[in-house]
Amino acid sequence: MTYCVGVKLEEGLIFASDSRTHAGVDNYASFCKTTVFERAGDRVLVLLSSGGLAATQTVISLLRRRAAAAPPHLWSVASMFDAANLVGDAMRDIERRDAPFMEGGGLQFNASFILGGQIAGEDMRLFRLYAEGNFIEAGTDTPFLQTGEAKYGKPILDLAVTSSATLEDATKCVLVSFDSTMLSNLSVGMPIDLLCYARDSLRVTMQRRFHSGDAYFETLKQNWIAGTRRIFHDLPALPWPPAPGDVA
Structure with missing residues (x-):
């Protein structure tokens, strides 16, 4: 399991991911789940990955390989x-290849x-891509998107994160x-990778x-703990x- 969060604000974007992976209760490891495609002055693309490590790493490797070949690419x-469509296409290609064997x-x-x-030439955008390769986009009413073990952190984000924050x-x-x-x-753990992007x-x-x-x-x-207890x-x-x- 993992936990990843992307937030779209008027000021910019926030990306955060944990790095814990496991294959059973006695087999934990750490892998970075944040991938950045940056060409200063032209584009910044950030990918946070969740799910089977073999699947997500293969998708990212395919995107990097295609980025060095003929367009279209990231x-x-x-x-x-x-860009979201290209990621979705890569996900479907890997699933078609690997799913029968899995x-x-x-x-x-x-x-x-x-x-x-x-x-x-365009504004910031934030997407959440599902295993099938389709996706949704964050907006003013839904300024943050999560993947992985989302339920424990969501109430805090619901209380405090708005697009104007x-x-x-x-x-x-x-x-x-x-x-x-x-x-x-316990399936979510440090290190935590954090990236903030200014509009x-x-x-x-x-x-x-x-x-x-x-x-x-x-x-x-x-x-946070002390403040919560004080409140x-x-x-x-x-x-x-x-x-x-009793007498009223």
Whole structure:
């Protein structure tokens, strides 16, 4: 299992993914699930991957291979919509090749992606691609998209992330959603890869990895816990009705 989040704001885009993979309770490993295609001044495309590691890595390898061949490819398309279609095509091609053999072993093709970024000449866009290769797009009413183990972090994002939120505040919220997810599900774990993209910059300037024990992440976590407990303490006391036989 994994957890990936993409957020589209008026100020820019946020991408975050954990790096834990496992094949059984005693076989954990770490692999980066964030892939960046960047040509400064022309385009920034970010892919977050979720699902079977063999499937997602093969899809990304195919996209890189095609990007070095004849167009159309991720370096040549003129819109993010076209880029999403190329990712979907690569997913279907790998599924057609591998699915029959996987089914023979009782397995299913399992890969999904979050794709976002900006190509010169158009606005930022953010998509969530399903295993079948089809996709949905984030908008003003739905400014964030998740894949993987989404349920534990979603309530926090629902409360605080709107398209008008600042890049700084929304990034803190995304990191808190990762802490909540890791607390509730051991199949999601550090390191966490984070990338923030400023609207119309057409280059990546804010990217970092949080390892276990990271000083900033630990401070954020402890402040969130302390603040949550303080808010609960400050909530109005619950009034109880009089017990039977008591004088009102």
